[in-house]
Amino acid sequence: MTASPSPAPAALGCVAPAPAPHAxxxxxxxxxxxxxxxxxxxxxxxxxxxxxxxxxxxAAVPTAWSRIVRTP
Known part of the structure; x- marks a missing residue:
């Protein structure tokens, strides 16, 4: 038995659009x-x-320890 591939999350409308670039x-x-x-x-x-x-x-300046994670 073969499983059919699931549609990508973007095809289902589940991915939030990226916010406009800003500081x-x-x-x-x-x-x-x-x-x-x-x-x-x-x-x-x-x-x-x-x-x-x-x-x-x-006395150190904070450094980014991870990448930015966008919330929905």
């Missing part, structure tokens, strides 16, 4: 100390995108 305005949702430094979970106030940052040292 993200990140706010902190939570932060947690780890052995690597402080992990900070941030969210864009305009489009709702999520990202994880890492602050490796107390």
């Amino acid at each position: 993200h305005a990140w706010i902190t949702r939570s932060r947690h100390p780890t052995s690597e430094g402080v992990v900070v979970y941030v969210q864009c106030v305009e489009c709702g995108s999520l990202r994880t940052d890492l602050i490796a040292a107390p």
